[in-house]
Amino acid sequence: MDFIDLKSQYAALRDNINARIQKVLDHGQYILGPEVKEMEQALAAYTGARHCISVASGTEALLIALMALDLKPGDEVITSPFTFAATAEMIVLAGGVPVFVDIEPDTANIDASLIEGAITPRTKAIMPVSLYGQVADMDAINGIAQRHGLAVIEDGAQSFGATYRGSKSCNTSTFGCTSFFPSKPLGCYGDGGAIFTSDDKLAQACREIRTHGQSQRYLHTRLGVGGRMDTLQCAVVLGKLDRFEWEIRRRLELGHAYRAKLSAAIPSLQLLAVRDDRDCVWAQYTVFVDDRDAVQARLKAAGVPTAVHYPRPLHHQPAYAQYAKAEDCPHSIAAAARVMSLPMSADLSEAQQEQVVAALSAALA
Template sequence: MNIPILDLKRQYTNLKDEIGQAIQGVLESTQFILGPNLKELENKIAAYCNVRYGIGVANGTDALELTLKALNIGEGDEVITTPFTFIASAEVASKVGAKPVFADIDPDTYLIDVDKIEEKITERTKAIIPVHIFGQMCDMDKMMKIAEKHNLYIIEDSCQAIGSEYKGKKSSSFGIAGCFSFYPTKNLGGYGDGGMIVTDDEELAAKLKILRAHGSNPKYYHSMFGYNSRLDELQAAILNVKFKYLDEWNRRRREIAHRYNEKLKVKVPKEATYEQYHTYHQYTIEVDDRKQFEDYMKANGIGTCIYYPVPLHLQEVYKSLGYKKGDFPNTEKACKRVISIPISPEMTADEQEHVIATINNFFK
């Protein structure tokens, strides 16, 4: 039995007719940029998050970077985030001229340890980017109290957490803005790159729409240096089709995850104790001999992936920040031990049982 970590073809096959009609509609309209499909998606995602504005952009990284830019965060400023994440969460601060500052993670949830944030705040700190890693939300009550106390922006990195909730509120509905990625492997993924910013702030939304289109409003009249970062109509049309199934897919992911939790004889993901709704973008376990386990799974036809093998503070590109091994022990330990196993809404019960049996056999 061959079980990839994610089977995008199976999902496409299930939606092939709907997707085909949506694509054909865009092709026949010949409106490919900033058209009705994007407006529909922006409205849907904003309403889903219970905020007023959605701004479609080219990818999740741009969503974060444009938000920093629109908030005038740049040279000399600092942005606090986690070292256990994809580099985009910190890279965007560097790209606007600010300095990323890291705080260690909780070893059980892999989320930034909110109790370690305040000690990182200086007079140069302007924002915190909490990353809702693997689909689980950070402790937003504590996060918002810190932000309010120190007059900081919260920009939620929800790129892995669309549909996730904290105390009944959707991800990206807490801070000044929240950012999503529609990369193909995400819980809501397109067939190429794509991203979106959501916000309740009218002025910020207006500025983001200008920034995504070369700083122009109206067209060819440029008030600022901007970006070429727009979510195109083809991707928006595809995402409008898939959005209808998002909640159902997330429920299925949770069912699979909870079955793993019950059956696997290994360190399984831990959900935070506060009220929240984990959408399991990844199902990540920990093992002592990861290379041996990875090879064993591959030999048994089961896909795995490591998110993430090198913490951000030890990446070559961030040598200039002066971090060293041992600075963030929880992150460094996780990066040596974590490995993600197959989870997707289309996974069958037989496939999951095979994964469970294979893993448990390894640990006999």
């Protein structure tokens, strides 16, 4: 089986996606064509945010959001070390300093109770990561930010479509940033991403930054980047939108089924907690295991692919080790040693899920 089954998804959407792509090929507006605005309007309506600004990738979304906040050299941004490198990478690239706060050991999301203690006079923003598809505790984080006059950027690369206390991921804070990398809950067929905000001035800043800081053609009013999302990739996302709500429901159902089946078959297996006031769209269905390498080898032999998101916290990566002590964030260190992701996509069949559960039960026996 595939770890993420994009082939079955395309088979179900082939006519719609092909028609969308052909329309772009026919009109030839490959940069900022009409599909870009159409996708932005559709996704803004979906999240409830006033603005959606499409960009070249989820990584670019984080960078542009930080630039729109006018991050200065030495400004601090509080985030989690248990995430993909892009989160801290963009803080450093924008001239900032990542300040790592540990995760909750049961959800793997940033521990909001530790954030206030990490705030200094140099703190500019908080960047929580909605890991594995579950939104972080945004009400608590926003409350802290409001008390200290800080912006909040949700790194929602894995959580688009998830709900937190009645709000959609990417519409819970100053900025929401997401990725349309092919393996994400809503993916294109290359790189793509989006920024969401309900602040008109910040939205305008993001639009200017993504086109080299232009407020109009050849008038560069601010520092910018070449950060546009291709029209063809927007067309692919539009081609997937009709099925997206169904896919989110399937992800929720499969997540509940995994929990029930794994709890019954392997009662000792540690599963990720999902808080009662939110859901999880399971960009990755991740469990905690000991002796991970051996378990993965047994699963591979049984025909079950796995992955690790992520095997090393950022403060243990050479590029970011200077920003924390090696012993800091012990829960992140522990999670990195034990997390393992199982096959997950909306088209995963019950028979495949049963195969995964049986193989994992045998591998852990």
